[in-house]
Amino acid sequence: MGRISALFVCLALTLGACGEASDKPATPAATGDESFPVTIQAVNGDVDIPSRPERIVSLSSTATEMLFAIGAGDQVVAVDDQSDYPPGVPTTSLSGYEPNVEAIAEYGPDLVVAAGGSGLKSLAGLSIPLLVHPAAGTLDEAYTQFEQLGVATGHVAEAAEEVARIKSRIDEIVATVPDFAEPPSFYHELDNTYFSATSATFIGQIYELAGLTNIADKADKAGTGYPQLSAEYIVQADPDLIFLADSECCNQTPERVASRPGWDKISAVRNDAVFDVGDDIASRWGPRIVDFLQKVVDAERELEMANQ
Amino acid sequence: MSADIRPTGLRASWLLLALVVLAGALVIGVLVGPVPLKLSGVLRELADRLPFVQLSSGLSEQQSAILWQLRMPRVALAGLVGGMLALSGAAYQGVFRNPLADPYLLGVAAGAGLGATIAIAYGPAAADWPVDPLPLAAFAGALLGVSVTYALGRANLRGRTTATLILAGVATASFLTAIQTYVQQREDDTVRQVYAWILGQLTTASWREVVLILPYLIMSSVAILVHRRLLDMLSVGDEEASSLGVNTQRVRLIIVVAASLGTAAAVAVSGLIGFVGVIVPHTVRLLFGSSYRLVVPLSIILGGAFLVLADLVGRTLIAPAEIPIGVITAFLGAPFFLLILRRSGRVA
Numbered sequence: 001m002g003r004i005s006a007l008f009v010c011l012a013l014t015l016g017a018c019g020e021a022s023d024k025p026a027t028p029a030a031t032g033d034e035s036f037p038v039t040i041q042a043v044n045g046d047v048d049i050p051s052r053p054e055r056i057v058s059l060s061s062t063a064t065e066m067l068f069a070i071g072a073g074d075q076v077v078a079v080d081d082q083s084d085y086p087p088g089v090p091t092t093s094l095s096g097y098e099p100n101v102e103a104i105a106e107y108g109p110d111l112v113v114a115a116g117g118s119g120l121k122s123l124a125g126l127s128i129p130l131l132v133h134p135a136a137g138t139l140d141e142a143y144t145q146f147e148q149l150g151v152a153t154g155h156v157a158e159a160a161e162e163v164a165r166i167k168s169r170i171d172e173i174v175a176t177v178p179d180f181a182e183p184p185s186f187y188h189e190l191d192n193t194y195f196s197a198t199s200a201t202f203i204g205q206i207y208e209l210a211g212l213t214n215i216a217d218k219a220d221k222a223g224t225g226y227p228q229l230s231a232e233y234i235v236q237a238d239p240d241l242i243f244l245a246d247s248e249c250c251n252q253t254p255e256r257v258a259s260r261p262g263w264d265k266i267s268a269v270r271n272d273a274v275f276d277v278g279d280d281i282a283s284r285w286g287p288r289i290v291d292f293l294q295k296v297v298d299a300e301r302e303l304e305m306a307n308q
Numbered sequence: 309m310s311a312d313i314r315p316t317g318l319r320a321s322w323l324l325l326a327l328v329v330l331a332g333a334l335v336i337g338v339l340v341g342p343v344p345l346k347l348s349g350v351l352r353e354l355a356d357r358l359p360f361v362q363l364s365s366g367l368s369e370q371q372s373a374i375l376w377q378l379r380m381p382r383v384a385l386a387g388l389v390g391g392m393l394a395l396s397g398a399a400y401q402g403v404f405r406n407p408l409a410d411p412y413l414l415g416v417a418a419g420a421g422l423g424a425t426i427a428i429a430y431g432p433a434a435a436d437w438p439v440d441p442l443p444l445a446a447f448a449g450a451l452l453g454v455s456v457t458y459a460l461g462r463a464n465l466r467g468r469t470t471a472t473l474i475l476a477g478v479a480t481a482s483f484l485t486a487i488q489t490y491v492q493q494r495e496d497d498t499v500r501q502v503y504a505w506i507l508g509q510l511t512t513a514s515w516r517e518v519v520l521i522l523p524y525l526i527m528s529s530v531a532i533l534v535h536r537r538l539l540d541m542l543s544v545g546d547e548e549a550s551s552l553g554v555n556t557q558r559v560r561l562i563i564v565v566a567a568s569l570g571t572a573a574a575v576a577v578s579g580l581i582g583f584v585g586v587i588v589p590h591t592v593r594l595l596f597g598s599s600y601r602l603v604v605p606l607s608i609i610l611g612g613a614f615l616v617l618a619d620l621v622g623r624t625l626i627a628p629a630e631i632p633i634g635v636i637t638a639f640l641g642a643p644f645f646l647l648i649l650r651r652s653g654r655v656a
Binding site for chain 1: 341342343369370371373374376377378379381431493497498499500501504509511512514515516623626627628629630632
């Protein structure tokens with residue numbers, strides 16, 4: 001039932017008869033963009049895109065945010081169930097974790113963007129180009145993904161502008177980082193079993209920009225970037241700041257953190273320096289990394305005020 | 309009646325040995341952890357809690373919190389969960405006369421998994437919920453799983469074989485797991501939390517969980533310990549047991565209910581920790597003998613010791629990071645068990 005109605009929506013959209021498509025005139029470049037065909041070197045090999053894609057399916061919430069940020073939103077026909085930003089994205093029941101190629105194919109995509117390639121191999125058989133953009137390890141990797149999406153969608157200049165905007169916003173925010181005699185330490189919480197992120201992840205890079213010391217760095221002997229810390233260690237490491245990225249997934253709040261046994265001995269808890277940074281903002285390496293950085297720096301300034 | 313099977317019964321020396329092993333495991337578990345605490349400090353801190361003793365331990369407030377609020381409850385919980393799982397495993401193996409029976413056999417695990425997944429996916433979004441709904445939902449799910457299995461399999465329970473109940477358990481588990489997987493896929497932003505729970509966790513152990521599981525463990529242990537002689541008779545065969553005047557159906561029901569209740573409580577606070585329920589009772593059999601009069605008590609004690617030590621490895625091997633406890637139990641348990649199996653084979 002859901003699929004059938006979705007199909008009708010697709011048809012309606014292609015005819016320009018409803019939804020957003022009717023509000024905006026068809027892009028003139030749509031039919032004759034000279035820059036195509038293009039080939040993109042992605043982690044899943046060379047991706048050939050014969051012409052400017054007009055029916056993009058995004059299975060990655062970060063890619064969705066990036067596509068809309070670089071002005072390719074009009075070319076996106078469907079996004080996965082996790083994509084919820086910017087407001088008004090065409091969210092569907094498609095899953096990025098357990099992708100169903102048949103359901104994807106019903107949208108008639110001419111480009112699929114995903115964070116992982118598992119389960120999507122058969123797209124090749126349907127001659128649908130697949131661009132895999134996994135979680136960025138560094139900010140530079142995130143910028144590269146912006147640029148690749150720009151090339152893939154025919155928005156090269158806008159992608160470059162967006163990257164420049166992010167870089168300059170980051171510089172502006174970093175300039176407001178307070179001076180501490182000793183860099184404060186922090187614990188970034190991914191879930192309520194104490195998984196965290198080290199400086200080797202893009203999450204950790206944001207904190208590095210803010211001049212903070214990550215307590216998870218010493219704990220990543222396995223080198224995954226996302227170690228599970230023991231509670232004993234967190235209490236002993238005594239972080240000055242705690243950032244929660246598990247308020248939505250796991251209902252964690254500063255109050256809940258304070259009520260955990262033994263955690264009342266942690267400086268961050270004693271000094272009310274536990275901050276909710278939001279699961280989504282702190283887990284997507286897209287345009288909103290500047291918001292993430294801003295939240296971190298705001299927290300630092302509160303800490304500085306409290307210390308005075 | 310008991311005199312003729314006395315030789316295979318529990319010897320005081322074995323009980324003492326098991327208790328020494330458990331005590332050793334507990335002491336090591338409390339002394340060793342990802343955060344090094346001074347041995348003298350820990351001992352003084354412990355002595356300080358004794359009546360009429362006033363000692364300054366030299367531990368900081370933080371170290372004291374680590375010891376009392378994080379490490380001790382975790383060691384205690386590992387001991388209780390390990391004991392409970394080993395006990396349930398032993399009981400099921402006896403009741404079903406099946407050496408492969410484990411505590412999760414009758415749909416307990418699948419039911420608890422479904423309960424936990426529903427709690428994670430649809431649980432109260434408000435953080436002001438007074439208690440964590442997860443263990444309660446897991447417990448309810450576990451009981452549901454066992455009840456369905458029992459209701460389905462009961463029809464033939466009187467019969468010559470207990471296979472019906474086991475098969476009913478397989479069907480129930482598959483059905484509940486299917487629902488659980490469906491819910492998990494529908495709400496796939498909760499996948500990480502569900503997996504963390506399924507892998508088994510003692511990471512967030514606190515005294516609250518210890519208090520939660522303790523009454524069930526005591527009830528189950530007493531109920532099964534009382535029936536340990538009857539388990540010996542059941543293991544010979546229902547007809548033989550009946551001819552000796554045992555109400556096999558009643559005994560079986562009591563033991564199954566007790567073991568399931570205890571397993572449900574253990575699963576609710578610690579997730580699914582595999583292997584303990586199979587490996588510990590069999591190790592006891594291979595080392596000491598197969599009478600349930602010794603297998604039951606020794607499984608409780610040594611199961612506790614095993615899980616305390618397994619958890620010790622999990623929290624110290626790559627400290628200050630953690631390894632999921634389920635990985636450790638299988639990784640350590642399997643080779644250890646094979647070693648014992650080979651040795652005992654040679655002796656026999």
